Amino acid sequence: MTTLTETRNPASADLAPIGLVEAQAFVWAEAELLDRHDYLPWLALWTEDGRYIIPIERDADDYAAVLNIAYDDGEMREARVKRLRSGFSMSSAPPARTVRTVSRFVVETSEPGALVLRAAQIIVEYKYTRTRTLAADVTYRLVREGERLLLDRKVVTLINSDDTLHGIGYLF
Amino acid sequence: MTDVAVEDYAALVRDDRVHTSLYRDAAIFEAEMDRIFKNSWVWVAHASEIADRNSYKTSYVGRQPVIVTRDKDGQVHVLLNRCRHRAASICEARKGKSSVFVCPYHGWSYNVDGSLRKVPYAEGYRDDFDKAEFSLVSLRTEDYNGMIFATFREDIQPLAEYLGPARKWIDLFMKQGAGFGVKALGEHRFRFPGNWKIQLENTTDAYHFPIVHKTFLSSLDEETENLMDVLGQGGWVEDLGNGHSVMVMIPDLIDLEDNLHAPIPERFADLAAELAAEGHADDQVRRIVRAVGGSGFNLNLFPNVACSMAFFRVLRPISVEETEIQHIAIGMDGGPEAGNRMRMRLHEHFQGPMGFGTPDDAEGWERVQRGAQAGDDLWIMLNRGVEAPEGRAAPGHNAGDVSAETGMRAAYQMWKRMMAV
Ligand code: FES
Numbered sequence: 001m002t003t004l005t006e007t008r009n010p011a012s013a014d015l016a017p018i019g020l021v022e023a024q025a026f027v028w029a030e031a032e033l034l035d036r037h038d039y040l041p042w043l044a045l046w047t048e049d050g051r052y053i054i055p056i057e058r059d060a061d062d063y064a065a066v067l068n069i070a071y072d073d074g075e076m077r078e079a080r081v082k083r084l085r086s087g088f089s090m091s092s093a094p095p096a097r098t099v100r101t102v103s104r105f106v107v108e109t110s111e112p113g114a115l116v117l118r119a120a121q122i123i124v125e126y127k128y129t130r131t132r133t134l135a136a137d138v139t140y141r142l143v144r145e146g147e148r149l150l151l152d153r154k155v156v157t158l159i160n161s162d163d164t165l166h167g168i169g170y171l172f
Numbered sequence: 173m174t175d176v177a178v179e180d181y182a183a184l185v186r187d188d189r190v191h192t193s194l195y196r197d198a199a200i201f202e203a204e205m206d207r208i209f210k211n212s213w214v215w216v217a218h219a220s221e222i223a224d225r226n227s228y229k230t231s232y233v234g235r236q237p238v239i240v241t242r243d244k245d246g247q248v249h250v251l252l253n254r255c256r257h258r259a260a261s262i263c264e265a266r267k268g269k270s271s272v273f274v275c276p277y278h279g280w281s282y283n284v285d286g287s288l289r290k291v292p293y294a295e296g297y298r299d300d301f302d303k304a305e306f307s308l309v310s311l312r313t314e315d316y317n318g319m320i321f322a323t324f325r326e327d328i329q330p331l332a333e334y335l336g337p338a339r340k341w342i343d344l345f346m347k348q349g350a351g352f353g354v355k356a357l358g359e360h361r362f363r364f365p366g367n368w369k370i371q372l373e374n375t376t377d378a379y380h381f382p383i384v385h386k387t388f389l390s391s392l393d394e395e396t397e398n399l400m401d402v403l404g405q406g407g408w409v410e411d412l413g414n415g416h417s418v419m420v421m422i423p424d425l426i427d428l429e430d431n432l433h434a435p436i437p438e439r440f441a442d443l444a445a446e447l448a449a450e451g452h453a454d455d456q457v458r459r460i461v462r463a464v465g466g467s468g469f470n471l472n473l474f475p476n477v478a479c480s481m482a483f484f485r486v487l488r489p490i491s492v493e494e495t496e497i498q499h500i501a502i503g504m505d506g507g508p509e510a511g512n513r514m515r516m517r518l519h520e521h522f523q524g525p526m527g528f529g530t531p532d533d534a535e536g537w538e539r540v541q542r543g544a545q546a547g548d549d550l551w552i553m554l555n556r557g558v559e560a561p562e563g564r565a566a567p568g569h570n571a572g573d574v575s576a577e578t579g580m581r582a583a584y585q586m587w588k589r590m591m592a593v
């Protein structure tokens with residue numbers, strides 16, 4: 001996944017590597033924020049140049065050059081959260097309830113202060129008597145900044161990303 | 173309302189309303205698949221989706237799966253995706269390139285024009301087995317300005333005639349190619365649990381825009397938000413005949429080659445600078461920027477496609493209460509990459525399963541289907557703007573104010589004509 005190194009790498013050599021346990025704790029805390037639709041603290045988890053990407057194509061070299069389901073920089077993430085929290089978006093007021101698990105973690109690359117992690121995510125969503133299951137491969141690029149970790153890139157590739165989906169009023 | 177007599181279909185459509193059974197009666201849906209989707213021109217592809225020789229895409233005409241191919245001479249074929257031996261589907265890929273289609277079951281192979289090429293172990297058939305009898309079924313196919321349509325009927329009017337005055341609007345819409353030609357850049361696909369005509373109506377429904385898309389509007393910069401004030405710019409809806417209609421929301425953006433010297437909107441300033449830095453002359457920069465911004469109208473073509481501001485919206489009826497939608501992003505074919513990237517980001521902003529617009533539309537349509545389960549003798553009201561507003565000269569034939577339900581009435585009158593046979 002060379003694409004994951006495209007964004008600026010704020011890591012520097014004097015930063016401690018990010019361990020798997022530390023990374024998992026971060027990812028699970030993020031997952032729980034999203035299940036609670038607690039989006040303001042979620043926004044604060046990102047680096048300034050971080051990209052949140054929900055692709056359509058499964059093997060694009062450069063997501064910016066193709067059409068995606070979402071391709072968000074910081075400004076778009078903020079606008080998205082504002083919309084979801086506004087109460088005026090029919091599809092997210094009320095939103096579907098979701099419960100997700102993230103597992104099957106594999107470290108892709110690790111360098112001082114930065115880690116690329118692949119994982120599997122299963123989300124069950126419920127709205128209007130209907131329960132759906134969505135599966136995705138997720139790639140995270142985490143970076144250390146001072147005491148905390150930040151998300152520098154998150155690519156959520158739904159198992160059916162290039163097939164028919166439905167309106168989604170929450171975040172992956 | 174589960175057993176409307178065939179001869180009563182006409183009674184379900186009045187000048188200013190249609191009966192709720194049109195959304196929920198399975199027998200009506202079956203009749204529609206027959207009388208509408210097998211009797212009219214149905215959109216299957218944009219030419220750019222099968223640009224190369226031997227390229228293809230899979231699509232549908234009503235409920236029937238088809239393969240749209242381009243042969244080595246450039247000719248387009250629309251073939252039923254069904255092997256002539258024992259019916260297996262020939263192609264399951266969404267798109268690709270191939271000079272031959274081989275049935276996976278017993279290996280019959282077909283050329284891209286549908287002709288049967290080879291049958292394995294042919295000695296098992298009688299000597300008079302004639303391959304010419306077993307070509308893939310090929311539908312009549314015509315295109316207008318890159319829009320490819322197919323029909324089961326050999327005897328209906330030519331496509332150009334069927335489109336009639338809609339052709340002018342297709343030509344205007346294609347100016348988004350900025351002189352390079354229009355190219356499909358990718359697509360969003362989603363379904364909603366509701367009848368296909370709910371979506372057909374929506375493309376010509378300006379009334380919902382400021383309500384349903386409030387959160388989209390408030391995510392825009394002020395200049396763009398003002399531009400998207402679709403009810404406030406003197407727009408109109410015009411019945412174009414044969415169920416087609418156009419809804420003009422932003423009159424300034426009807427002809428993208430006009431007003432090229434207007435100031436470049438703030439949100440395109442970076443793009444304009446980038447294009448200028450790439451060496452495009454000022455005229456060309458302005459032309460591209462204006463094209464990237466998209467058209468100011470929705471052209472609804474009965475029964476299954478719309479040229480909607482900056483994309484193609486294609487509907488596919490699945491069942492009486494299930495519909496699939498494609499939103500195909502378009503850009504410049506061979507035009508500057510920076511312009512097409514911006515088009516894709518703009519498309520993602522509104523369209524698709526996680527856009528700022530589409531999920532709210534889909535939710536609204538689902539709510540229509542859910543609500544329509546109530547009340548056995550209620551009607552869907554289409555009486556908004558039956559007369560052009562006082563003091564405003566109707567700008568065209570049978571036109572009304574932009575939020576008038578004129579386009580829906582036009583579509584249902586066509587529905588009535590086709591169903592009441
Ligand atoms: S079904 Fe196609 S070869 Fe038999």
Ligand SMILES: [Fe+2]
Nearest residue numbers: 381384529533
């Ligand atoms: Fe809408």
